[in-house]
Amino acid sequence: MGRIKEKFRELQEKNKAALICYITAGDPDIEFTEQIINCMEASGVDMVEIGIPFSDPMADGPVIQAASERALKNSTSVSDVLSLVSRIRSSSDIPVILFGYYNPFFSYGTERFAHDAREAGADGVLVVDLPPEEAGELGVHIEREGLDRIFLLAPTSTEERIEMVLENASGFIYMVSVTGVTGARPDMNYDLEDLVGRIKSRSDVPVGIGFGVSSARQATAIASFSDAVIVGSALIRIIEDGGTQRQEVLENISSFTKEISAACLR
Amino acid sequence: MGGNNRKYSCPDVGGHFGEFGGRYVSETLMPALIELQRAYREASEDKTFYEEIEYYLKQYVGRPTPLYFARAMTESLGGAKIYLKREDLAHTGAHKINNTISQAILCERMGKDRIIAETGAGQHGVATATVAALMNKECVIYMGEEDTKRQELNVFRMKLLGAEVRPVVSGTKTLKDAMNEAMRDWITNVRNTFYIIGSVAGPHPYPMMVRDFQSVIGHEAMEQILAVEGKLPDTLVACVGGGSNAMGLFFPFIEESEVRKIGVEAAGHGLESDLHSATITAGSVGVLHGSKTYLLQDENGQVKGAHSVAAGLDYPGVGPEHSYFQDTEKVEYVSVTDKEAISAFSFLSEVEGIIPALETSHAIAHVRKIAPSMSPEQTIVICLSGRGDKDIHTASSFM
Numbered sequence: 001m002g003r004i005k006e007k008f009r010e011l012q013e014k015n016k017a018a019l020i021c022y023i024t025a026g027d028p029d030i031e032f033t034e035q036i037i038n039c040m041e042a043s044g045v046d047m048v049e050i051g052i053p054f055s056d057p058m059a060d061g062p063v064i065q066a067a068s069e070r071a072l073k074n075s076t077s078v079s080d081v082l083s084l085v086s087r088i089r090s091s092s093d094i095p096v097i098l099f100g101y102y103n104p105f106f107s108y109g110t111e112r113f114a115h116d117a118r119e120a121g122a123d124g125v126l127v128v129d130l131p132p133e134e135a136g137e138l139g140v141h142i143e144r145e146g147l148d149r150i151f152l153l154a155p156t157s158t159e160e161r162i163e164m165v166l167e168n169a170s171g172f173i174y175m176v177s178v179t180g181v182t183g184a185r186p187d188m189n190y191d192l193e194d195l196v197g198r199i200k201s202r203s204d205v206p207v208g209i210g211f212g213v214s215s216a217r218q219a220t221a222i223a224s225f226s227d228a229v230i231v232g233s234a235l236i237r238i239i240e241d242g243g244t245q246r247q248e249v250l251e252n253i254s255s256f257t258k259e260i261s262a263a264c265l266r
Numbered sequence: 267m268g269g270n271n272r273k274y275s276c277p278d279v280g281g282h283f284g285e286f287g288g289r290y291v292s293e294t295l296m297p298a299l300i301e302l303q304r305a306y307r308e309a310s311e312d313k314t315f316y317e318e319i320e321y322y323l324k325q326y327v328g329r330p331t332p333l334y335f336a337r338a339m340t341e342s343l344g345g346a347k348i349y350l351k352r353e354d355l356a357h358t359g360a361h362k363i364n365n366t367i368s369q370a371i372l373c374e375r376m377g378k379d380r381i382i383a384e385t386g387a388g389q390h391g392v393a394t395a396t397v398a399a400l401m402n403k404e405c406v407i408y409m410g411e412e413d414t415k416r417q418e419l420n421v422f423r424m425k426l427l428g429a430e431v432r433p434v435v436s437g438t439k440t441l442k443d444a445m446n447e448a449m450r451d452w453i454t455n456v457r458n459t460f461y462i463i464g465s466v467a468g469p470h471p472y473p474m475m476v477r478d479f480q481s482v483i484g485h486e487a488m489e490q491i492l493a494v495e496g497k498l499p500d501t502l503v504a505c506v507g508g509g510s511n512a513m514g515l516f517f518p519f520i521e522e523s524e525v526r527k528i529g530v531e532a533a534g535h536g537l538e539s540d541l542h543s544a545t546i547t548a549g550s551v552g553v554l555h556g557s558k559t560y561l562l563q564d565e566n567g568q569v570k571g572a573h574s575v576a577a578g579l580d581y582p583g584v585g586p587e588h589s590y591f592q593d594t595e596k597v598e599y600v601s602v603t604d605k606e607a608i609s610a611f612s613f614l615s616e617v618e619g620i621i622p623a624l625e626t627s628h629a630i631a632h633v634r635k636i637a638p639s640m641s642p643e644q645t646i647v648i649c650l651s652g653r654g655d656k657d658i659h660t661a662s663s664f665m
Contacts, residue, residue, distance in 0.1 A: 054568065055437065055568040055569040055570075056437065056442060056443075056446050056554060056555070057446075058291075058292070058446050058450065058555070059292040059294065059449075059450070059453060060450075061450070062436070065436055065437075069437070072568060075566065077566040078566065101553075102290055102553045103552045103553045103554065103561075103563065103567040103568075103569070104566060104567035104568070106553055106567060107552060107563065107567025108566075108567065128292050129291055129292055129553065129556070130290065131289065131290075131291065131292075131296050133280055133288070133289060133296075134280075134288050134289060134290050151293065152292060152293035152294070153293060154292075154293050154294040154297070156294065156297040156298070156456060156457075157293060157296075157297060158297055158300075161296060165293070176293070176294055180294075180453060180454040181450045181454060
């Protein structure tokens with residue numbers, strides 16, 4: 001059983017939704033990314049999504065765009081991120097999902113990427129701009145290496161598209177909470193419950209919800225009807241606000257993730 | 267001619283031109299693209315859609331544009347006969363309006379009340395703001411902050427037409443970032459918003475749809491040259507940034523393999539300088555803005571900034587069908603430098619009394635190289651894609 005599946009099973013026994021946290025690798029440098037991941041794991045984060053920075057992050061709001069720009073200032077590459085995963089894996093079993101836009105993966109080579117990602121100890125891959133229609137050329141290698149293929153679904157997704165995504169997805173489904181780009185929002189659309197219900201009536205693949213989660217109150221609401229709460233921009237903002245005060249950033253991330261993690265208990 | 271006489275039938279149902287094109291977008295956009303594709307297909311089967319486009323192209327845009335025999339330019343170069351397809355005489359001063367008017371009619375049919383667009387030089391932004399005013403739609407134009415400075419006049423025109431111009435400060439602050447920002451707007455406001463992409467770029471169905479709407483250039487040129495010369499032209503030349511005017515001229519001739527087609531990219535300060543926009547001649551295959559195509563990128567797959575004296579060519583990608591034409595050798599792609607383009611800008615102004623856009627000047631510059639070695643029986647058609655009033659300020663700083 002893969003680490004992602006294993007983790008969901010373990011959390012089900014605890015009656016807790018998974019807390020999945022996103023950070024952009026190399027923001028502001030890859031050593032700090034590693035410290036943040038260790039800190040998050042110690043604070044109750046169940047899985048990490050490591051973002052590979054891209055020059056043109058079309059589906060991201062200003063917070064993650066800025067994180068990408070900071071990470072690219074020191075040329076954080078796919079190779080750097082894979083080495084980071086190896087280092088994390090040497091001391092931890094936390095499930096790791098690699099998250100990014102297709103061009104850096106394509107440029108690295110799809111077969112080589114899938115092979116090296118598995119070697120490094122990654123568990124799943126989510127490529128934002130690869131809908132099922134285009135996902136084949138990377139997906140075939142990802143599957144061969146036994147990694148999970150994680151896909152997005154949106155409130156605008158039709159029944160037809162839900163079917164298509166479910167046919168291809170493993171690990172979990174990343175449900176985008178709103179029509180829009182990434183970014184913390186005070187209010188979220190709770191019609192999602194219905195959408196999650198429709199997905200769950202057709203498939204056993206867990207469903208996580210992200211794009212806009214920034215408070216314990218939201219996390220509690222989401223945890224009540226989905227399998228995972230995904231947090232991104234809210235964390236990036238802590239990193240951004242902290243600037244060079246790294247110890248303070250780690251403390252703030254720790255207290256924020258502890259609070260959200262507690263809110264994920266049903 | 268060749269072993270392959272199958273009719274050209276790209277793209278496939280998923281928008282692929284061979285390995286190029288497709289729909290590399292977030293799931294949040296897929297339903298919108300599918301809706302657009304369906305609406306376009308339905309409209310294509312409806313005679314009244316084309317009647318309406320034809321009406322506006324004739325009465326509002328001023329088509330057909332002339333195919334002008336450039337006698338003085340021909341004599342000056344001393345070789346092939348040169349014809350200019352005068353898209354600069356279309357309403358708003360460039361070919362861009364052929365596409366925006368057609369997409370706006372489609373927008374109206376889809377019942378959307380808000381139009382957005384990206385723009386580089388501002389020509390597409392102006393053409394979009396124009397049709398939005400005509401159709402009474404709310405209009406937001408995304409433009410790189412750098413470009414708003416170099417193209418102040420067009421910013422003013424867009425505002426005058428009632429559009430809101432949003433300067434984009436992310437990334438390189440130019441066209442590619444304006445396109446990212448327009449996509450983000452579309453992802454967020456997809457339910458009531460129509461995104462008018464200005465080139466044969468972006469995810470399917472845009473490259474196909476914009477090609478179809480711009481093909482009026484080539485269809486007219488073919489009819490016009492046959493009427494005066496009694497034969498097809500020997501060579502077609504057009505500048506290529508995203509590539510919409512080149513596609514519009516070339517596409518109706520695509521199965522005429524004896525007609526040579528040359529796309530001219532911007533070599534900026536020179537291909538070895540790293541300051542250029544020669545995507546096909548100097549780039550490699552990648553994925554940007556929803557399609558697989560040639561790109562300017564670094565060894566880690568990060569998209570590089572492009573450079574050209576012509577803001578409309580300053581784009582690190584290119585329409586995916588051009589990438590396909592490159593690999594299948596249906597079109598030749600070459601490049602000319604900023605310097606050569608500026609020189610051609612003056613040349614055409616002096617000999618013909620026509621001030622071309624700096625983008626278009628790249629095509630003129632290449633013709634100056636090839637026409638002298640051709641025979642007087644041969645003909646060249648250049649797509650004079652836009653007029654150069656907007657560039658006076660930029661050009662004067664080089665003279």
